[in-house]
Amino acid sequence: MPSLLYFIVEQRKQPDLRGLPTAVVQYNAWKGGALIAVSYEARKYGVKRSMRGAESKQVCPQIQLVQVPVARGKADLSTYRNAGSEVVSILSRKGRCERASIDEVYLDLTDAAETMLAEAPPEILEVIDEEALKSHVLGLNSEDGSDAKESVRKWLCRNDADRRDKLLACGAFIVAELRLQVLKETEFTCSAGIAHNKILAKLASGMNKPAQQTVVPFSSVKVLLDSLPIKKMKQLGGKLGDSLQSDLGVNTVGDLLQFSEEKLQERYGINTGTWLWNIARGISGDEVEGRLLPKSHGSGKTFPGPQALKTIASVQHWLHELCEELSERLQLDLDQNKRIAHTLVLHATAYKVSDSDSHKKFPSKSCPLRYGTAKIQEDALSLFQAALREYLGSYTAKMQGSQNNHWGITSLSVSASKIVPIPSGTASITKYFHGHPSCSSTKQSQNNLIEEATPVPPSGNESYSEVNVTKPQIEFPGEETMIKYAETSSDQLEDKIDLLNDQNPCCSSTNQACDEFTQETVLVSTSGNEHCSGMNQSQPMKNYSGEESCVTLSMPSFNRQEQKRKAVKDKRTCSILRFFKNQDPSCAPQKLEHVENTEDVKAPPLSPGIQSRSNNCLDQNRSELPKERPPEDAGDSNVCGSFQIEHRRGGAWSYNIDEIDPSVIDELPPEIQQEVRAWIRPHKRHNTVKRGSSIAHYFLPTKNT
DNA sequence: ATTTTGACGCC
DNA sequence: GGCGTCAA
Numbered sequence: 001m002p003s004l005l006y007f008i009v010e011q012r013k014q015p016d017l018r019g020l021p022t023a024v025v026q027y028n029a030w031k032g033g034a035l036i037a038v039s040y041e042a043r044k045y046g047v048k049r050s051m052r053g054a055e056s057k058q059v060c061p062q063i064q065l066v067q068v069p070v071a072r073g074k075a076d077l078s079t080y081r082n083a084g085s086e087v088v089s090i091l092s093r094k095g096r097c098e099r100a101s102i103d104e105v106y107l108d109l110t111d112a113a114e115t116m117l118a119e120a121p122p123e124i125l126e127v128i129d130e131e132a133l134k135s136h137v138l139g140l141n142s143e144d145g146s147d148a149k150e151s152v153r154k155w156l157c158r159n160d161a162d163r164r165d166k167l168l169a170c171g172a173f174i175v176a177e178l179r180l181q182v183l184k185e186t187e188f189t190c191s192a193g194i195a196h197n198k199i200l201a202k203l204a205s206g207m208n209k210p211a212q213q214t215v216v217p218f219s220s221v222k223v224l225l226d227s228l229p230i231k232k233m234k235q236l237g238g239k240l241g242d243s244l245q246s247d248l249g250v251n252t253v254g255d256l257l258q259f260s261e262e263k264l265q266e267r268y269g270i271n272t273g274t275w276l277w278n279i280a281r282g283i284s285g286d287e288v289e290g291r292l293l294p295k296s297h298g299s300g301k302t303f304p305g306p307q308a309l310k311t312i313a314s315v316q317h318w319l320h321e322l323c324e325e326l327s328e329r330l331q332l333d334l335d336q337n338k339r340i341a342h343t344l345v346l347h348a349t350a351y352k353v354s355d356s357d358s359h360k361k362f363p364s365k366s367c368p369l370r371y372g373t374a375k376i377q378e379d380a381l382s383l384f385q386a387a388l389r390e391y392l393g394s395y396t397a398k399m400q401g402s403q404n405n406h407w408g409i410t411s412l413s414v415s416a417s418k419i420v421p422i423p424s425g426t427a428s429i430t431k432y433f434h435g436h437p438s439c440s441s442t443k444q445s446q447n448n449l450i451e452e453a454t455p456v457p458p459s460g461n462e463s464y465s466e467v468n469v470t471k472p473q474i475e476f477p478g479e480e481t482m483i484k485y486a487e488t489s490s491d492q493l494e495d496k497i498d499l500l501n502d503q504n505p506c507c508s509s510t511n512q513a514c515d516e517f518t519q520e521t522v523l524v525s526t527s528g529n530e531h532c533s534g535m536n537q538s539q540p541m542k543n544y545s546g547e548e549s550c551v552t553l554s555m556p557s558f559n560r561q562e563q564k565r566k567a568v569k570d571k572r573t574c575s576i577l578r579f580f581k582n583q584d585p586s587c588a589p590q591k592l593e594h595v596e597n598t599e600d601v602k603a604p605p606l607s608p609g610i611q612s613r614s615n616n617c618l619d620q621n622r623s624e625l626p627k628e629r630p631p632e633d634a635g636d637s638n639v640c641g642s643f644q645i646e647h648r649r650g651g652a653w654s655y656n657i658d659e660i661d662p663s664v665i666d667e668l669p670p671e672i673q674q675e676v677r678a679w680i681r682p683h684k685r686h687n688t689v690k691r692g693s694s695i696a697h698y699f700l701p702t703k704n705t
Numbered sequence: 706a707t708t709t710t711g712a713c714g715c716c
Numbered sequence: 717g718g719c720g721t722c723a724a
Binding site for chain 1: 706707708709710711712714715
């Protein structure tokens with residue numbers, strides 16, 4: 001909603017706007033356009049994002065309205081996307097980075113924080129970063145008259161602090177530096193949250209805006225959540241949050257603590273139930289993903305009220321525009337990132353002024369994506385026509401070419417998904433293109449190859465079910481050496497590939513002890529300029545505020561040294577062979593050793609029999625928690641079939657995956673380490689077993705509607 | 706007539 | 717694959 005990114009981009013483009021009440025509007029023909037970003041100055045006048053341009057003029061006559069660029073008759077958000085990319089490229093320098101939206105980023109800074117703690121911990125710093133001192137530290141009680149910065153400095157540099165908090169302090173320094181880098185290189189500001197997992201970091205990032213950062217020490221989590229309105233938590237702002245309030249009387253996150261995991265699962269399903277139970281305790285196993293690029297591209301437009309499209313010709317016209325934009329973006333992605341999209345999806349909404357089933361949803365349709373603007377346009381139109389026929393059902397018969405009184409299209413969108421990197425191993429595709437005499441440009445040659453290699457979907461009225469059977473096949477003639485694309489070697493792509501290959505060692509552990517798997521998460525989100533905040537007198541002159549990037553820095557505090565130490569200590573039992581072949585419980589020293597810590601931490605949604613580390617836990621909640629999962633929860637009832645490791649009691653190869661010492665993984669052959677880590681990472685449970693089944697009844701909590 | 710994106714879960 | 721939810 002409050003995407004100040006749009007605003008700060010316009011402000012950078014037009015520096016005269018600085019300090020003035022400003023809003024970014026989309027279109028302006030109807031009541032002055034829709035506001036999609038409002039500066040803090042304008043907010044003071046009561047200008048809200050839901051207003052129309054004309055309305056904002058009423059409450060704030062001097063407001064500056066800046067228009068979103070228009071291309072092909074529709075809003076063109078590319079400048080904002082690009083601005084987001086600028087920021088991502090900076091924020092991704094210090095750790096795993098997940099682009100969560102156009103203006104939000106999560107970072108896992110665990111490694112960087114651990115390195116800093118080992119090599120240059122805050123307590124030995126001679127000069128303390130001024131920006132870090134401006135951090136807000138939740139729960140830090142600065143008595144009256146005390147200097148806020150001084151108490152922050154003390155907190156950041158405490159050398160008797162919990163290790164987890166020390167990591168957070170390091171995170172705060174790193175994030176402060178990153179935010180300064182962003183400011184310096186882009187002129188954008190951002191705000192950030194620094195905590196042990198994504199959900200807490202996200203929460204914190206919104207607490208002090210704009211252009212500030214907020215740290216959530218481990219010890220302040222419970223206090224923070226206890227009184228936090230439930231709907232403030234990410235994912236609970238909608239219907240689920242409503243249901244918690246009205247059905248369970250849960251108004252704060254703390255209220256959730258009264259409900260057992262089973263009760264929550266009963267009501268909301270096995271995955272959501274467990275997720276809620278964990279969230280109540282500030283626990284989240286959600287990993288920072290390591291993805292700098294979007295997973296899909298889309299282009300859409302609404303046609304509200306009288307603008308509704310009533311002829312196939314007008315639909316075709318707009319599909320052409322939308323597909324042209326989509327195609328352009330796909331080509332850019334291909335050139336810059338060497339990625340190919342495989343599926344084209346068409347969405348529309350429509351009204352039908354007819355009889356009975358006038359409420360039927362306009363179905364969405366998909367088909368294999370063929371590159372080339374004309375092909376995308378053609379396929380999108382075919383998809384639309386297939387969907388329209390289905391929508392109209394038997395009612396169809398009549399006119400499809402000219403005006404009709406039966407239906408109107410109120411929104412259209414086309415999107416491209418299943419985007420995958422071009423195989424880069426042998427880079428034969430590059431060689432092929434550059435070696436091909438007819439190829440005048442990289443772009444053209446890529447295009448050719450893809451077009452030739454992708455099956456042509458039917459263009460007529462036939463069903464698309466057949467189309468979907470055929471998968472595009474792209475062949476890569478030749479093997480051997482790679483020849484670089486002339487100008488297109490993309491840092492981002494290389495980063496991505498690195499990230500894909502990167503294994504976070506912490507992910508691999510099944511160890512769930514709080515002490516060992518605390519995560520530190522930092523959330524940076526761009527925000528406010530000097531005029532808005534009024535809090536930081538020493539703000540730099542040029543600075544544009546937005547909710548630019550929500551940087552979550554998540555840091556499992558289980559450092560490698562610690563892992564190694566344990567590995568050595570447990571040498572006797574941590575050989576993989578001993579572990580797998582021996583049923584003696586002493587094979588699971590980690591579990592025994594840390595039972596105190598583990599008992600109260602429930603895993604995020606998991607496969608049966610698999611427990612994962614949690615990203616943090618709250619000691620203070622221990623007494624409220626069940627002492628042990630009931631045996632049936634131990635998970636030998638395996639609903640999730642894809643797992644090869646199972647808990648089989650009594651078998652010669654019986655073992656419980658929760659008992660695997662994480663350090664064991666390191667002893668495996670390198671080529672299978674990654675696979676094993678994937679097995680033991682947290683997994684969602686499938687909710688697919690039919691309710692009526694007696695098996696399901698036996699193994700799964702019954703859902704009371 | 707709060708637009709235009711985008712991610713993800715469920716079946 | 718298609719639909720629904722949630723969010724920026």
